[in-house]
Amino acid sequence: MFPTPIQKASPLVRSGYKVMLPIALFLWLLPLIGVALTSVRPAGDLAAGNYFGIPSGFAGFENYSAVFQNSPIGYYILNSFKVTIPTVIGAVALSCLTGFALAVYKFKSNLFLFFLFVAGNFIPFQILMVPVRDLTLKMGFYDTTMGLVLFHVAFQTGFCTLFMRNFIKGLPFALIESARVEGVSEWQIFRHIVLPLMRPAIAALSVLVFTFVWNDYFWATVLVQGQHAMPVTAGLNALNGQWVAAWHLVSAGSIVAALPPVAMFFLMQKHFIAGLTLGATKG
Amino acid sequence: GEIVLNSNHSDPAPKKAMEDLIADFQAAHPGITVKWNNFDHEGYKSAIRNFLTADAPDVVAWFAGNRMEPFVTAGLFEDVTDVWDANGLNEQLKSAASAMTIDGKKWGVPYTYYQWGIYYRKDIFAEQGIEPPKTWAEFLAACEKLKAAGITPITIGTKALWPTGGWFDYLNLRVNGYEFHMELTAGKVPYTDPRVRATFEKWGELVNAGYFLESHAAIDWQDAIPQMVQGKAAMYLMGNFAVATMKDGGLTEDQIGFMQFPEITPGIPMAEDAPTDTFHIASGAKNKDDAKKFLAFVASPEAQAKMNATLGQLPVNNQAQKPEDVFLQQGFDMLSNAYALAQFYDRDANAEMAKAGMEAFQEFMVKPDRLDAILERLEKVRARVYN
């Protein structure tokens, strides 16, 4: 283990470390703590210039209910869910299939296709922007959550395929061969053997895609204009324009918008990190 | 039948005004229902391009002047000269008629505008013994006096760029006059013209003397208001909508004063900025007849009066009942006597030009010594955009 476990250090260092931890955390999360504090500050504090002192009172309830009542943020959040959930389902489903194909079968263009998916992950969105926007318009999905869903599904499929393929590669191939000898068809192998074993990968990807898509801002601004389909990230920016100088509302809104992925992260931490660190540890 | 209406009335007051307007219209025309799609104010500006080409509604909200020109040339707006003629609008909407005319045809109806001018802290002026300045010299003197008293003379927030447009418009209108301003914004005059430089030189007098709020580039127009509310700044060149925010911030009507932008070059007639909002019929509309009825309704004095009462702005229809608000009355008087009305820099100039221009204005307000480079750059953009 590196660094040397603190248990082996002198008691002085050990207690020093334990003191340092919360201090470091506090400094690290300072912007966040500031915003969280502001979100429960009475409006009066801001006017009085008390931006980062102790709040003069707790106005969390007022601020948060104001955010929901005076702005369509609730609606935006609903939109975000409408975009995110189908995307997660779609991208994960498609990539289960593609990942399976690329992991299990040997055919000439296998690696080429795989790297196509991988490369697709890293291209700048901007190169897709104009044509995708155009395509979405032509299909009549412009300014609908459906338009966002379709794009996100397609794009996330690239990343998910990379993940799924590597995951399935890690499964014992003998499972598949064993089933083949038993006379199980390829689809049945996928459905009954590989799919159930992919549960951890599916969980990891779901959390990850959920967060990615929830936090997407670029495509939300490109493919959606009106309130009725706007997800919360873009909505928040719009509200930011409306709420200038009302930092307590902006803060509360930010926290509301950040909450679902944060909750997701804390609930599914293991899967989340498994997804993110894919490939980070092996050669 | 049904008409589809797309608009950008997402803020609370405009939203309310629209809801009332639609209700009233449907009451007046029982056979017609209005399907209203409301858009976020900023997003609307790009959304309109999409829905006009892809899935056109019947009626769309937009802006007068150069801002509607691309849609007119692209054939996306319907000629509504007949609505004007049939309802006597040429007379009633006279002040905005020129802004609605391209190639001698009318392309929409205006329903609201509002004045721009300098809002100031009456009580501070009184304290410092300053009279509202009428000339450039008086204005400079007032600024100097405020500055000496430790008060920022002029507050402004240029993060969103457009507030700089107001300053340029007014300085240019007052230095070179309305005609020159319109030629410049129409791209007919190079930015390297000495007259443009003269405008910037006047501006430079204020910038170099440090009369503007220091960190203006970091803040939005609303953020500039607390300075005034807290008595740290005294003047604000803004549209009338700023009054509401000032009042929200805690200023009373007694503390706020309004004045016309002072004269600079003597003898040049005083033109003003008065951005006008409009309704148009999309050329791809499915129900043009009912849409025209809607336009006619919006143009009527009653509808405009009611709407603008909610909006807190001025009706364009000169038959409409005058507003009660003191600032609006002052504005109404000022605009009624104006030599001519400009729409605002970002509506009069082509969009690309406007973006480059306002960026340049901001840069100038931070780095006035870069004037030469700035003007050359603007000229480069102008040369490209208007060819």
Added chain:
Amino acid sequence: MSNTISAAQNWKRNQQKLAPWLFLAPGMLMFLIYVLVPIFQSIWISFHDWDGLGAKEWIGLQNYVELMDDDTFYVSLHNNVLWLVLYLLSIPAGLAVALFLNQTVTGIRLYKSLFFFPFVISQVVVGLMFTWFYAPNFGLFSQSIEWLTGTQVAVLADERYVTYAIIVAGLWPQTAYCMILYLTGLNNINTEQVEAARMDGAKGFKLLWYIILPQLAPATFIAMVVTVIGSLRSFDLVSIMTAGGPYGSSQVLSYFMYEQALSEYGFRMGYGAAIAVVLFLIMMVFISLFIVRMLSQERNA
């Protein structure tokens, strides 16, 4: 024996050849339509003048010629390089945090999650947070600077600092990301090698440098990839925090492109596409490096 094989038998015998294509079809199709084809469309559009309303007009390389003469393009490029270089700081920073947190004391799991927190939050929110943090007069940062130096700095309004200020905001979540990569890497380090090194007398920094870091190479590589890609993709923060301002001085290619092609003042699709193509080409350099390495890994596996 008959020569005709039944369809069912035929399928049974060939299903292993056909199956991959059937499994691939839906995903491939979506990917093709939404990712691969648009790349070429964009390149095509970049040779046109097009405002998104009327017809496209073929103008050859003119967009690129104009780009070469566009000051904003050079500002963006310069800023992109800044982003690229400074963003890489998140790697050592992430390593440092990871080393700090790689202990087993009570509650360390929670600490690790909380340190990772910034990455989970949307960049929009991060942008808003830092805007608040930097806000002149009252922002925590401005206040601290004033307290330290006596003068205010509106970093987001100052062309000298604005890009750095945005990058710092970007480094915050990125460092968290690198941290988690390194934490996992540290967790998977071959303990016997570390022990062997300890027996060899390596300690502290030497141990880190000679043994730990080389073992963390895969994590470092992934961190490099995501950081480089992330830095070139920087859009959200610029859009939220400054929209490229003041007067374009915090512009980056990705935002510049968006502004030219889609913003209120833009709708120059062809020009935007040309910017996107340039960005794409820059990115391709890195993508290729990455693919080449992955390929050699696949070959070895």
Added chain:
Amino acid sequence: MADVSLRGVKKQFGALSVIKGVDLDVKDGEFCVFVGPSGCGKSTLLRMIAGLEEISAGSLSIGGKEMTKFGPSERGVAMVFQSYALYPHMSVEENIGFGLKMTGHSKAVIAERTAAAAKMLQLEPLLKRKPGQLSGGQRQRVAIGRAIVRNPEVFLFDEPLSNLDAALRVQMRTELLKLHQDLKATMIYVTHDQVEAMTMADKIVVLSAGQIEQVGSPLELYHRPNNLFVAGFIGSPKMNFLKVQVKGEGQATTVQLAGATISIPTSGAALSDGEMTLGIRPEHIDAGGQGDVVIEATVKLAEYLGSETLFFVTLADGSELAVKADGLASEKPGQTLRLGINTKACHLFDKDGKAVINGDLTR
């Protein structure tokens, strides 16, 4: 009838030729074991029989039916993998019944056959468990159960015991043999463990570099290896090989070794004089000096294992020999041993490594 027969079977992986023409007949009900050094192609050959690898050239028939082009599911074979390849998400019962379920058997049939297999393999109390909750030996049995339910005519095993610890391996070996007796099915079994091969096989196939070196019963291979490779491969410690000069003399041939003359009966084999390789197993040299010929040797290294002692000795001419002696032999390095050589235990190989004379103690 489920004999397996390979004719000129070859396998190429790209340019790499892995199986270079194999002819083999495994009789119905036979227990056939493939052995050979790592990488010689045992697994590949087995997988070709299973249908998991295509056959590049040649033909395969099972039970007299041509199977070369058939998919794995159509061959009526079952395979037990080294890793067992149990489906980790299914219970033992589901694991065993899965193949039947997928090939459309009725619930009743599945239940009946699963129960029968479970009974046979004593898996009944474990039916509801997941593979993760089973010990190595139990997993092994489930894998076999999965093979059994399909009533295959041929069982294929690829090193099925190599993941088990030594004690369990011995036990499972016995169980597998019992299974073979009960089912009377053809079994083909790959292993790298000699003891397994020797104790289980009816027939051992020794492979080397994609080719068959020899096929025969275990003791046949031990006592009468065809060539140097098989002689060296079968038996541990390895057979001693010594370069010797050979001279024919009537019914016998004489070999000069470190001064001594060993006369080996030719049993009618015609052989030319010259250099040859003499092979003799360490256990066939008597450290007590009993034998047809006695040679003196110096102990270079001695390993006292308790149950036996291994001497590594040097002869007068410098050649080295391994000798397996009784556990009580206690000579130390440097001491002299008198080695008794039984001429009936001597093998002679010609220059190409082919066995010319196989001394055979059992004859």
Added chain:
Amino acid sequence: MADVSLRGVKKQFGALSVIKGVDLDVKDGEFCVFVGPSGCGKSTLLRMIAGLEEISAGSLSIGGKEMTKFGPSERGVAMVFQSYALYPHMSVEENIGFGLKMTGHSKAVIAERTAAAAKMLQLEPLLKRKPGQLSGGQRQRVAIGRAIVRNPEVFLFDEPLSNLDAALRVQMRTELLKLHQDLKATMIYVTHDQVEAMTMADKIVVLSAGQIEQVGSPLELYHRPNNLFVAGFIGSPKMNFLKVQVKGEGQATTVQLAGATISIPTSGAALSDGEMTLGIRPEHIDAGGQGDVVIEATVKLAEYLGSETLFFVTLADGSELAVKADGLASEKPGQTLRLGINTKACHLFDKDGKAVINGDLTR
């Protein structure tokens, strides 16, 4: 002087007590092997000597110097790990020189010692290669080279050969022994391979559940195990254990086994009558019927390995025995064998498993 001495050494992992008080002296230059079942604490004990695990209680001295609190690099010990733990990013040369570099030796010294070690281990042609390009045996040698250059007084090995294949293992065993002779350093060696332990050790330490069961030379453990555990652990196939009734009778004690009476000399040991365990190794039963007592048995299972034959037989009273016979023995299951038992080879263990009589053929 580099003897290693442990006094009352204990190790706790939290609440789990893994080493429960070990006293051990390894003499300077001795080759000491730890054996024991998996999880008994062999590695832990070794790692405590290395300084990689803290010592929970007790003390450790090396070369007479108290080392309990010293760090791993300060103890003058070197360790070779099971996985070799070579640094994959360094060349062989750098791997070997790394320890010297870390301890601040000059370039010249590093080069010289690396060259010497490489020469000794025949690694010279490989110096520029990375570990990934080496075979198992070569890696093993690099790991040893890395240990050698530091001139340690004590070498520690944790199952260093377990990753190698059988043939290589035998070869490396010899090389290690040679190294031991050349360096004359103290070596402590963990293995689970009996042959390794028997052939390499000067002294074997048998561990079980964190405690020492017996310490002694290989043949001592084989012939005179202290208790049932050691008797069963050392030797393969395992010693036969039979429950028997014992009755003292003058200088001998008589044991009733399947009708026969075996009279075992007590050699002065005082023992009470009653139930005891009789131990006799398979190789000490003569399948040819030669011995002090002859018992008839039925063959249940026979494994013909060529070099030897293993019989599993049943006695008249139903007890089972393993018998190791000559490779030519060819009795089939069901046939009767006459087993000759040498009373000098019989062991008797009391109810607690302690050896009461160790029949010893060598005496």
